[in-house]
Amino acid sequence: MAVATSQFTLKEIKHRLRHGDTIFDALTLIAGSLALLTVLAIGWQLWQESHLTRQAFGWELIFSADWDPYGDKFGALPFIYGTLQTSLLALVIALPLGLGISIFLAELATPWLSRTLGFLVELLAAVPSVIYGLWGVYVFAPTIVKPIGETLNSIAGFIPLFAGSVSPQYSRLAASLILAVMILPTISAVSRDVFQAIPRAQREAALALGATHWEMIWQVLIPYGLSGILGAVILGLGRALGETMAVTMVIGNNYNLTASILEPGSTMSAIIASQFGEASSIDLFRSALIEIGLILFFITLVLNLFARLLVWRVARRVPSEMRV
Amino acid sequence: MLETTQSERLGIFTRALSGNTPQETSADTKTKMRVQNLDFYYGNFRAIAGVTMDIPEKSITAIIGSSGCGKSTLLRTFNRMGDLVGHTRVRGSVTLDGENIYDRNVDVVLVRRRIGMVFQRPNPFPKSIFDNVAYGPRLLGVGGKALEQIVEQSLRDAALWDEVKDKLHQSGLALSGGQQQRLCVARTIAVKPEVILMDEPCSALDPIATYKIEELMIQLRNEYTIVIVTHNMQQAARVSGLTAFMNMNPDRAGVLVEFGPTTQIFTNPAKKETEDYITGRFG
Ligand SMILES: Nc1ncnc2c1ncn2[C@@H]1O[C@H](COP(=O)(O)OP(=O)(O)O)[C@@H](O)[C@H]1O
Ligand SMILES: [Mg+2]
Numbered sequence: 001m002a003v004a005t006s007q008f009t010l011k012e013i014k015h016r017l018r019h020g021d022t023i024f025d026a027l028t029l030i031a032g033s034l035a036l037l038t039v040l041a042i043g044w045q046l047w048q049e050s051h052l053t054r055q056a057f058g059w060e061l062i063f064s065a066d067w068d069p070y071g072d073k074f075g076a077l078p079f080i081y082g083t084l085q086t087s088l089l090a091l092v093i094a095l096p097l098g099l100g101i102s103i104f105l106a107e108l109a110t111p112w113l114s115r116t117l118g119f120l121v122e123l124l125a126a127v128p129s130v131i132y133g134l135w136g137v138y139v140f141a142p143t144i145v146k147p148i149g150e151t152l153n154s155i156a157g158f159i160p161l162f163a164g165s166v167s168p169q170y171s172r173l174a175a176s177l178i179l180a181v182m183i184l185p186t187i188s189a190v191s192r193d194v195f196q197a198i199p200r201a202q203r204e205a206a207l208a209l210g211a212t213h214w215e216m217i218w219q220v221l222i223p224y225g226l227s228g229i230l231g232a233v234i235l236g237l238g239r240a241l242g243e244t245m246a247v248t249m250v251i252g253n254n255y256n257l258t259a260s261i262l263e264p265g266s267t268m269s270a271i272i273a274s275q276f277g278e279a280s281s282i283d284l285f286r287s288a289l290i291e292i293g294l295i296l297f298f299i300t301l302v303l304n305l306f307a308r309l310l311v312w313r314v315a316r317r318v319p320s321e322m323r324v
Numbered sequence: 325m326l327e328t329t330q331s332e333r334l335g336i337f338t339r340a341l342s343g344n345t346p347q348e349t350s351a352d353t354k355t356k357m358r359v360q361n362l363d364f365y366y367g368n369f370r371a372i373a374g375v376t377m378d379i380p381e382k383s384i385t386a387i388i389g390s391s392g393c394g395k396s397t398l399l400r401t402f403n404r405m406g407d408l409v410g411h412t413r414v415r416g417s418v419t420l421d422g423e424n425i426y427d428r429n430v431d432v433v434l435v436r437r438r439i440g441m442v443f444q445r446p447n448p449f450p451k452s453i454f455d456n457v458a459y460g461p462r463l464l465g466v467g468g469k470a471l472e473q474i475v476e477q478s479l480r481d482a483a484l485w486d487e488v489k490d491k492l493h494q495s496g497l498a499l500s501g502g503q504q505q506r507l508c509v510a511r512t513i514a515v516k517p518e519v520i521l522m523d524e525p526c527s528a529l530d531p532i533a534t535y536k537i538e539e540l541m542i543q544l545r546n547e548y549t550i551v552i553v554t555h556n557m558q559q560a561a562r563v564s565g566l567t568a569f570m571n572m573n574p575d576r577a578g579v580l581v582e583f584g585p586t587t588q589i590f591t592n593p594a595k596k597e598t599e600d601y602i603t604g605r606f607g
Contacts, residue, residue: 110410111410199447200408201443201445201447202447202449203408204405204408204441204443204447205443205447205448205449205508205511206449206459207405207408207436208403208405208436208440208441208443208512209436209437209440209459209460209463209511209512209515210433210434210436210437210460210463210464210515211433211459211463212433215463219459220449223449223450223451224449224450
């Protein structure tokens with residue numbers, strides 16, 4: 001009797017387990033396909049809704065710098081440049097800083113200090129971007145960005161990037177620096193987790209060979225965690241590319257293409273956000289903004305694919321059981 | 325009855341010992357490291373209590389004892405690896421050639437350059453075989469031809485050269501566990517340390533790989549001072565000149581019960597506790 005019962009329950013458990021797996025698999029599959037479908041649907045929608053300008057101007061929209069919506073001139077180059085320039089500069093500033101913070105948090109600080117500082121850094125990510133925008137315009141730009149801009153201009157004004165007149169409030173530099181502050185928590189928190197996940201045996205191996213703390217960090221920990229750090233960079237870059245509110249508020253919405261980071265400019269997301277209201281009643285104008293959206297969407301997608309590839313290539317060098 | 329069983333059990337070691345070509349531990353053998361009244365604390369927990377022992381130069385000293393009695397902790401005080409764990413404290417002294425490595429003005433990096441370590445689980449870097457061995461010499465600024473020579477010689481000394489000479493630029497992680505451990509030995513001897521600490525270096529290896537590491541240790545003992553922690557008593561009997569037996573006192577702190585020539589510890593231990601342990605009867 002007892003045997004029969006136990007056999008029965010065993011069977012039942014097996015049955016339930018098998019079905020549990022099936023259901024779970026199906027759920028994951030559905031969730032995965034939903035995500036993919038959403039991405040495809042968005043892409044398709046953007047493609048459809050931008051057919052007017054695509055037919056009228058073709059590639060010219062991407063390569064022309066002439067933006068005059070009421071004169072039917074739709075050149076998006078200033079915005080593409082603005083997006084790429086601000087995001088890359090933000091990354092160049094935030095990466096060493098974020099890496100430094102993460103190394104400090106994971107390797108040097110006492111546990112208590114690490115927790116407290118880590119919390120404060122993560123708090124930076126919780127500030128709404130409109131607050132960053134306000135702070136950028138009224139505090140950051142005049143007190144910090146302006147002197148930096150003037151210094152760059154006086155030292156390296158002969159380089160087009162630092163040429164022109166220094167704008168006191170709105171500039172591409174201000175947008176880049178605000179973006180740097182905004183992506184800093186992402187980069188430092190993710191890299192900190194990467195460092196903390198590196199096995200103690202790797203650290204001990206280096207130290208036992210007479211490496212100093214710094215040699216261990218540079219030659220062993222950073223190479224070991226490279227794929228994870230790249231992941232952090234991609235997350236940060238993704239946020240920088242798409243950030244709209246704060247950038248729109250500090251970049252100055254200048255639609256002329258100049259190279260200088262010290263002058264006002266605009267980005268793809270900024271132009272869409274600031275002009276969509278006006279454009280909604282003019283079909284061609286709206287189509288142009290949607291096409292800019294399509295380009296932004298495409299750039300982010302390509303960047304993510306490229307990043308995946310990079311992470312995968314780096315990760316291949318570390319066997320899976322040792323992967324961070 | 326009991327007597328015979330015990331001597332039979334001791335017989336296993338006599339056989340293991342017969343494979344051991346004991347080094348003459350004459351009175352004028354130089355003391356390389358001297359441990360005096362050593363206490364080690366993890367927070368408030370005392371893991372090591374009052375250990376005193378002299379480690380002779382160019383010989384193998386084995387540390388045996390049951391799991392958790394503090395063997396690893398003791399070994400890690402010899403190159404200040406214990407410093408890496410938070411909230412630890414050391415009392416007493418460990419001297420290397422007469423100099424206390426815990427002295428305030430001693431540079432811990434220099435101590436670790438002189439005292440290398442091989443860990444329980446092979447831990448090569450995710451770098452090429454060459455770069456693994458070259459890591460230490462490069463820290464010292466060695467490069468070019470000299471570096472290549474050091475890498476080759478170290479791999480030869482670690483009895484790994486023939487197996488890897490055609491794939492020096494493949495990842496060290498692609499090797500088998502035993503090869504990885506010999507790679508770690510090669511990496512350690514590439515910086516020519518004076519002392520090599522080994523913490524159960526064979527516990528993750530199969531018998532053949534274990535045998536190779538033991539052969540290697542016997543080779544190396546002519547040039548290096550080796551301290552090995554092992555839970556494998558036959559291994560201690562096979563390779564070491566001196567054996568230290570550790571056990572836990574009632575407070576669970578590790579103490580040194582008996583320390584002497586390996587032959588004596590395994591055939592004629594002075595303490596009942598030691599005899600019980602090596603004959604398999606735990607006290
Ligand atoms: N990092 C640590 N923090 C706190 N206690 C530890 C730590 N490492 C080891 N211990 C304790 O110290 C004692 C000795 O451990 P260990 O030296 O690893 O023993 P063995 O190597 O002889 O097995 C054990 O009771 C263990 O729990
Ligand atoms: Mg141990």
